[in-house]
Amino acid sequence: MIRLPSMRCCSSRQLPALTALLIAGFGMDAEAAVSSYRPADPAAVVLRLGDAGGEQRLARLRAASDRAPGDVDTRLRYVDALIETGARSGNERYYGYAEQSLGDARIAPTPTTLLRQAQLLQHRHAFREAEQVLGRLLDRDPRDREARLMRAQVRLHLHEPQQSATDCAALASLVDMLTTTTCVAQARAASGDLERAYALVTATLQSQQAEPATRSWSAGVAAELAARLGNTKAADRWYEEAFRLHPQDHYVRITYADWLMAQGRNDAAVDVASRGASMADRARVVLARRDLQSDESRRLQLAWREAATRGDRGYLREQTRFELTVRHDATTAHVLAQQNFHERTEPEDALLLATTAVATGDRAALATVRTWRERYRYRDVRLDRLLGDAS
Amino acid sequence: MNMSRLGALLMLWLVAGSVQAHTAGTSFLALHAQRDASIHAAWDFDVRDLHQLLGLDRDADGVITWGEMQSRDADIRTLVLARTRLRDGDRDCSLVAQEPLALADHGEGPYARLGLTFSCPQGAGQLTLDPSGWFEFDPGHRALLEYEAADGSRTQAILSRDAAQWQVQESHASRLARFLAEGIRHLLTGYDHLAFLGVLLLALVRRSRGAVAVPLKVTLRRALGVITAFTIAHSLTLGLAATGLVRLPSQPVEVAIALSVLVAALLNLRQGAADHGWKLAFAFGLVHGLGFATALAELASGRIDLLALAAFNIGIEAAQIAIAAAAVPLMWWLFRSGRSERIGVPLASLCVAGLAAVWIGLRITA
Numbered sequence: 217m218i219r220l221p222s223m224r225c226c227s228s229r230q231l232p233a234l235t236a237l238l239i240a241g242f243g244m245d246a247e248a249a250v251s252s253y254r255p256a257d258p259a260a261v262v263l264r265l266g267d268a269g270g271e272q273r274l275a276r277l278r279a280a281s282d283r284a285p286g287d288v289d290t291r292l293r294y295v296d297a298l299i300e301t302g303a304r305s306g307n308e309r310y311y312g313y314a315e316q317s318l319g320d321a322r323i324a325p326t327p328t329t330l331l332r333q334a335q336l337l338q339h340r341h342a343f344r345e346a347e348q349v350l351g352r353l354l355d356r357d358p359r360d361r362e363a364r365l366m367r368a369q370v371r372l373h374l375h376e377p378q379q380s381a382t383d384c385a386a387l388a389s390l391v392d393m394l395t396t397t398t399c400v401a402q403a404r405a406a407s408g409d410l411e412r413a414y415a416l417v418t419a420t421l422q423s424q425q426a427e428p429a430t431r432s433w434s435a436g437v438a439a440e441l442a443a444r445l446g447n448t449k450a451a452d453r454w455y456e457e458a459f460r461l462h463p464q465d466h467y468v469r470i471t472y473a474d475w476l477m478a479q480g481r482n483d484a485a486v487d488v489a490s491r492g493a494s495m496a497d498r499a500r501v502v503l504a505r506r507d508l509q510s511d512e513s514r515r516l517q518l519a520w521r522e523a524a525t526r527g528d529r530g531y532l533r534e535q536t537r538f539e540l541t542v543r544h545d546a547t548t549a550h551v552l553a554q555q556n557f558h559e560r561t562e563p564e565d566a567l568l569l570a571t572t573a574v575a576t577g578d579r580a581a582l583a584t585v586r587t588w589r590e591r592y593r594y595r596d597v598r599l600d601r602l603l604g605d606a607s
Numbered sequence: 608m609n610m611s612r613l614g615a616l617l618m619l620w621l622v623a624g625s626v627q628a629h630t631a632g633t634s635f636l637a638l639h640a641q642r643d644a645s646i647h648a649a650w651d652f653d654v655r656d657l658h659q660l661l662g663l664d665r666d667a668d669g670v671i672t673w674g675e676m677q678s679r680d681a682d683i684r685t686l687v688l689a690r691t692r693l694r695d696g697d698r699d700c701s702l703v704a705q706e707p708l709a710l711a712d713h714g715e716g717p718y719a720r721l722g723l724t725f726s727c728p729q730g731a732g733q734l735t736l737d738p739s740g741w742f743e744f745d746p747g748h749r750a751l752l753e754y755e756a757a758d759g760s761r762t763q764a765i766l767s768r769d770a771a772q773w774q775v776q777e778s779h780a781s782r783l784a785r786f787l788a789e790g791i792r793h794l795l796t797g798y799d800h801l802a803f804l805g806v807l808l809l810a811l812v813r814r815s816r817g818a819v820a821v822p823l824k825v826t827l828r829r830a831l832g833v834i835t836a837f838t839i840a841h842s843l844t845l846g847l848a849a850t851g852l853v854r855l856p857s858q859p860v861e862v863a864i865a866l867s868v869l870v871a872a873l874l875n876l877r878q879g880a881a882d883h884g885w886k887l888a889f890a891f892g893l894v895h896g897l898g899f900a901t902a903l904a905e906l907a908s909g910r911i912d913l914l915a916l917a918a919f920n921i922g923i924e925a926a927q928i929a930i931a932a933a934a935v936p937l938m939w940w941l942f943r944s945g946r947s948e949r950i951g952v953p954l955a956s957l958c959v960a961g962l963a964a965v966w967i968g969l970r971i972t973a
Binding site: 252255260261262266271275308309311312316495515517521523528 | 633635649653654655656658662667669670671672673674675676677707708709710711713714716717718720722744745746747748749751763765
């Protein structure tokens with residue numbers, strides 16, 4: 217992750233809010249905060265697994281893997297099922313299970329196990345390590361299209377668009393045209409050439425057929441580029457298409473819900489986010505409903521406090537938005553946004569910090585975001601507006 | 608690999624860029640040290656993790672019910688105890704009581720709560736919690752520990768794969784305070800020691816026939832002498848026993864302590880008992896010291912150091928002085944007249960002697 221050393225945290229007037237946050241986060245008495253109970257009815261539902269078929273499949277694959285602990289193929293089938301479940305549900309623990317299962321010393325390293333290892337490394341944002349593993353795979357087999365595509369994506373996260381574009385170009389003879397052009401479009405967008413990137417991906421989307429998952433990905437990229445260009449109508453259409461093609465995908469779902477909320481279509485956002493059960497889905501339902509008091513809202517706030525206690529900063533985005541739009545506490549939201557930007561400096565984090573900086577009149581934070589934008593040549597009309605220099 | 612697979616992976620890779628709200632596995636481990644050196648644990652484990660390891664959805668309908676969890680109660684306990692170790696020095700604490708399985712709703716969803724009581728004979732000073740079995744299962748797992756010491760002080764810790772164990776870190780000051788408090792508590796709740804002290808103090812107001820009451824100041828000075836003699840004596844044997852130089856079985860020691868109370872009480876029946884107060888206190892103090900050593904050994908078995916020994920002794924001494932400071936003026940005032948002294952002191956002593964006789968009987972037959 218890229219961190220900006222000039223980041224300044226917490227002016228004197230923010231200290232009370234920060235103190236309150238720390239007390240809320242670290243003063244938790246785990247046992248006292250959550251009381252126990254015993255349902256009277258044995259049929260009482262404790263947990264809905266969400267996907268009975270998927271869970272059954274996982275159980276079968278786990279059992280098969282346990283029966284043949286040294287069998288790489290059997291283990292990989294189980295690992296893949298875990299990763300897919302994690303991607304579908306948005307529940308991180310499945311990646312942990314997969315990582316552990318893959319790390320079993322009895323499993324001999326093969327190109328496929330290394331690829332999964334790289335996949336899990338990039339998932340937990342160990343991008344440089346993932347790139348190195350993928351590099352070894354591509355040295356061995358330059359035509360490994362999975363490794364090539366994955367490295368192109370990883371290099372985007374490493375803010376290396378030129379290298380990413382090289383990998384994308386090498387995909388041309390290995391995968392379908394839509395995958396290649398979407399990859400190239402992402403690399404161009406990362407270099408600041410939004411218009412050509414958008415034109416490329418939309419033209420290919422309109423002319424090429426592809427399976428739903430690939431098309432959904434490309435539509436999602438087109439939607440994001442349209443939103444950054446300020447073309448709300450087109451963004452709306454592409455986001456809707458990405459979701460329609462792959463509604464069960466966690467990322468597509470929450471991205472679409474966020475877009476709908478940004479457009480003020482909160483009821484539609486609730487409908488979309490309600491299809492999932494992850495923390496991110498639940499947070500979006502609460503945010504869209506402006507829900508401060510319900511049991512679900514309280515559970516979510518408890519989850520954030522528990523996350524803070526265990527040192528998990530992954531919820532700061534949602535928590536910032538909650539403070540800003542539900543609790544209407546811009547000062548606390550800004551403290552959280554600054555903490556979040558200290559941890560992660562992706563476009564969404566910059567947008568969030570700029571939003572809270574505008575709300576609190578923190579010019580220094582706006583200058584920090586401006587520096588970030590220039591450093592990464594990031595273009596987004598929404599960010600430009602917040603920074604007060606829209607063309 | 609077919610294109611469908613590549614497409615599916617594309618969706619996964621996108622997630623890395625979005626940095627979602629992560630839901631890493633978490634367990635909540637609360638430990639509460641009790642005064643009797645046992646540890647009460649309230650451990651919460653995510654039902655999803657338990658399901659992943661045990662397959663709780665027995666009918667495979669995608670729903671885990673309370674009945675399904677209860678039917679796997681024993682498996683859940685076995686799993687939890689295998690992956691969450693509570694050690695006492697280099698030995699596992701022994702499980703002495705279990706509460707029924709319960710649920711606790713944390714922010715991320717339902718958790719199974721296990722209420723457990725462990726016996727850790729070395730006390731909280733050597734306690735180690737090791738939940739590393741969970742990190743083997745999920746490298747991203749975090750265990751949130753909250754430890755409440757017997758004195759009410761609290762400690763929180765986050766355990767992860769890189770910091771998989773937690774150990775009680777008891778400071779010298781805390782250890783000193785603990786043993787000091789235990790010394791005071793042991794004397795105040797040790798009825799035989801209190802009875803012995805009582806009859807020794809009663810002896811101070813016992814007078815020879817026709818003698819007048821000595822001034823309170825003199826009585827207080829004698830009381831200090833008696834207490835000091837008792838302290839020196841019990842410190843000697845306490846030190847010898849606590850360091851293992853003298854080892855005696857507890858039953859004869861307990862009988863001898865009760866016998867000392869009986870003898871001291873009976874000696875009060877004759878007039879002029881005050882004359883031999885400090886000698887008696889010293890002689891029987893040697894026996895009481897062996898009893899204190901047993902209590903100290905239970906508190907800190909195997910780890911009795913000079914600090915613990917001194918603090919425990921100072922606690923006993925402080926409690927004795929406090930009792931004497933309150934009791935001696937009261938006794939002096941009650942028995943300042945010749946008649947009240949002649950009747951009251953023997954009567955009170957006889958009562959204590961009777962009690963001591965009962966203790967002797969009980970301790971011999973125990």
